[in-house]
Amino acid sequence: MNTVTEPAPSVIDNQPRDPRRQAFEANKLSKKLHRQIGQAIADFNMIEAGDKVMVCLSGGKDSHALLDLLLSMRERAPVAFELVAVNLDQKQPGFPEHVLPEYLRARGVPFHIENQDTYSIVKKLVPEGQTMCSLCSRLRRGILYRVASEMGATKIALGHHRDDMVVTLLMNMFFGGRMKGMPPKLASDDGRHVVIRPLAYVAETDLERWAAHRAFPIIPCSLCGNQDNLQRVQIKAMVRDWERQYPGRSDNMLRAMGHVVRSHLMDPKLHPFTTLRASGVPDPAGDKAFDDDDDGCASPAALPIRLEQG
Numbered sequence: 001m002n003t004v005t006e007p008a009p010s011v012i013d014n015q016p017r018d019p020r021r022q023a024f025e026a027n028k029l030s031k032k033l034h035r036q037i038g039q040a041i042a043d044f045n046m047i048e049a050g051d052k053v054m055v056c057l058s059g060g061k062d063s064h065a066l067l068d069l070l071l072s073m074r075e076r077a078p079v080a081f082e083l084v085a086v087n088l089d090q091k092q093p094g095f096p097e098h099v100l101p102e103y104l105r106a107r108g109v110p111f112h113i114e115n116q117d118t119y120s121i122v123k124k125l126v127p128e129g130q131t132m133c134s135l136c137s138r139l140r141r142g143i144l145y146r147v148a149s150e151m152g153a154t155k156i157a158l159g160h161h162r163d164d165m166v167v168t169l170l171m172n173m174f175f176g177g178r179m180k181g182m183p184p185k186l187a188s189d190d191g192r193h194v195v196i197r198p199l200a201y202v203a204e205t206d207l208e209r210w211a212a213h214r215a216f217p218i219i220p221c222s223l224c225g226n227q228d229n230l231q232r233v234q235i236k237a238m239v240r241d242w243e244r245q246y247p248g249r250s251d252n253m254l255r256a257m258g259h260v261v262r263s264h265l266m267d268p269k270l271h272p273f274t275t276l277r278a279s280g281v282p283d284p285a286g287d288k289a290f291d292d293d294d295d296g297c298a299s300p301a302a303l304p305i306r307l308e309q310g
């Protein structure tokens with residue numbers, strides 16, 4: 001009797017696929033990720049010749065993907081730079097401390113594990129039921145900056161991606177009353193380091209697919225038992241929902257962050273509203289005041305403007 005073998009599900013989209021199709025999809029995703037990261041690095045001059053880049057590896061999918069993709073990009077990069085992975089073991093109960101060293105050794109990546117029991121500090125200082133993330137992040141940041149100095153790292157690479165950046169902008173607008181996002185590159189608040197986010201153009205769903213394809217040893221981010229920030233969870237779900245309904249919207253929001261028209265916002269520190277006078281000279285690039293497309297109702301053909309085609 002003949003038996004029919006079901007094709008294995010693809011790790012890229014969990015649909016049955018033949019192996020050649022899977023390899024094709026993985027290759028396509030790989031090219032897209034390399035292109036987007038390369039573009040972000042170039043656009044913001046994130047990595048320069050001779051840099052020692054400290055990649056913060058939490059064990060989650062994003063930081064795993066960041067390290068993995070930077071390693072392969074370094075091989076074909078036009079400039080030479082160093083990569084070193086750093087994991088901060090915060091002594092959360094059940095943290096599988098052998099996982100990352102074994103993985104990094106197997107891949108031949110130079111690494112450092114920093115052992116600091118921030119978990120106990122946070123537990124002691126934050127009242128039961130309140131979110132621990134703010135203090136935890138502050139402690140982590142200080143430790144990572146210190147480690148970067150000790151290692152002589154010139155750049156600190158974080159695994160935040162496009163969706164983190166869009167969600168942060170909306171969070172700050174909705175709850176903080178300010179137009180402030182998450183920059184792709186910034187000087188650290190201690191003034192001594194440059195922090196970079198090479199995944200700035202990458203969609204989280206693509207990182208999920210890449211992590212599944214590469215079978216990274218993921219360490220769950222829930223070991224501390226802390227609940228995720230509910231507001232962030234809600235905004236993230238909203239952005240994902242928008243993206244499903246209107247593909248390209250997240251890329252458009254990201255583009256908007258890089259295309260600020262100061263004269264059409266309301267910050268007098270950025271534009272001299274109080275001293276503004278009519279110049280008497282027409283400006284072809286100037287305000288159209290009441291044109292239809294100023295309210296976002298541009299012709300459907302013009303939307304969405306994709307940052308990156310698949």
Ligand code: SF4
Pocket residue numbers: 132133134136137221222224225226
């Ligand atoms: S989820 Fe846990 S480990 Fe992550 S920032 Fe919050 S308290 Fe810290």
